[in-house]
Amino acid sequence: MLASKRILLIIGGGIAAFKSLDLIRRLREQGAEVTPVLTRAGSEFVTPLSVSALAGRKVFQELFDLTDEAEMGHIELSRSADLIVVAPATADLMAKMAGGQADDLASTLLLATDTPVLIAPSMNVRMWQHAATQRNLAILRGDGIGFVGPNEGDMACGEHGPGRMAEVPEIVAAVQAALADGPLKGRRVLVTSGPTHEPIDPVRYIANRSSGAQGTAIARALGALGAEVVFVTGPASVPPPEGVKVVRVETAQEMLAAVEAALPVDAAIFAAAVADWHVAGASQSKLKKTKGGLPKLEFAENPDILARVSQMTTGRPGLVIGFAAETDDVVENATAKRARKGCDWILANDVGHGTGIMGGSENAVTLISAEDAEIWPRMPKAEVAQKLVERIAKALLDGH
Structure with missing residues (x-):
């Protein structure tokens, strides 16, 4: 290259x-x-x-x-x-x-x-x-x-x-x-990354352990192959890559709006760990401890960004890729998720206790498509990204 x-x-x-x-x-x-x-x-x-x-x-x-x-x-x-x-x-x-x-x-x-x-x-x-x-x-x-x-x-x-x-x-x-003049030159690709923060009140929020490292590595590797990258990121702990358009968001609703604004794209990779729920009617003032007991929090479901884009009837990206962070029955659950969401590929990883995957520097994934489940060995996230984007380039060039 x-x-x-x-x-x-x-x-x-x-x-x-x-x-x-x-x-x-x-x-x-x-x-x-x-x-x-x-x-x-x-x-x-x-x-x-x-x-x-x-x-x-x-x-x-x-x-x-x-x-x-x-x-x-x-x-x-x-x-x-x-x-x-x-x-x-x-x-x-x-x-x-x-x-x-x-x-x-x-x-x-x-x-x-x-x-x-x-x-x-x-x-x-x-x-x-x-x-x-x-x-x-x-x-x-x-x-x-x-x-x-x-x-x-x-x-x-x-x-x-x-x-x-x-x-x-x-x-x-x-x-x-x-020095990009690679196989993805002229292609526009969307990448989501990092966690979302769902407010409880102006001080507190619901979050997860995602660092944004894998999504960042993917965006950087796509740019290296010449792609125009739109990088939608939640409050990640790693800096965004150079040479890409960075859109910063906090919540799942904001991420959905940023994704819709970025369309149309040739491919979309949803590596963000989007919170499944948000607090319904988050308090506009800091919640105080009272003698009456714990505050009652009611939850509402966040939009399913991956499913919405995967199931678009017009303007759907040619290749839609999701991630499945699982702790049990990893391949089985991720395979079911791919079918349910309607995306083309899902990268499943085991984020159970002791794996060090979420927030860590390495990843071990299984790439699941409609045809098969391909197990990749544990490797640095930058190498996972490189392997993935080379596969993406081949799929787009082959007219996926």
Whole structure:
């Protein structure tokens, strides 16, 4: 998918630099030519020899290298690529980019280029949340810099939160999206993602444990294949992907309205964990504890978004895909759900206690169609997304 694409990879100094080695391998597997630039801090975590061996070419490190300047020069190096990727992008590198600083090879290349730039931030959670980093983030977004991640999770320093570098499949998908001219070019696809929040009163709400990670990965992978993606998301705990139209909603009713507004589309993937019920007549004031006992909450059914779209008589998407999060009799219940809703495919997953699927980084799904049930092994959600969108592309190209 990246055949003959030239990628300049800048490796910053952080513990996540070890992922850059796998990133080089994955990019080359896709057919890309990778020219590595290793910062001085980056060389404290990965060696020039290992980077060079995987890239199959010389590693550039020094700004004032007489041989390099005579043969190519940093100006030519910065402009000969189709895309510049910075992974990991440390807080220091982001600050240099935002401020237009150029005191080493990496920062000089980034300042001297008119090539698109994609960065994968990686840093301690406090550094990421610091006001200075957030100012730099806003500046870089305004300058047109692309971002992938950071993700939330445990860190080498022992803390937990946003700041982990995106996983390699996510970065590869973002690279593909940045250079997209794939099999889904010209196709419009709708993806719903995340939980919905159904208010009880202005303070409290009903929700579920969905992080939005799987839907986000699917939207990113679709973009990598060239699709125009409309991404309707509830209040997810992961950031939305770059390069897609993001529509933020809170409730199931709002999600339904956003879905209907996005139609028509070629395909629709309903990965959101929509609440089945909402509180009828939610209080406009905060409910108070009283001596009279617990408040009485009456529930009403939410709209069935998947069924409504699947059963449209006019304007139905050519391919409608749902998800079935089950805790018992997973395949049987999901198979019945597919028939009941009327969708083309359903991805069933076991979200029972101890699986770590809902809210986790991995998924184990069974793709159920009218023909069969195909069991996929447990894998990172980014890889599930990649496998799914390749199947979607084939189905649409075959005229599903």
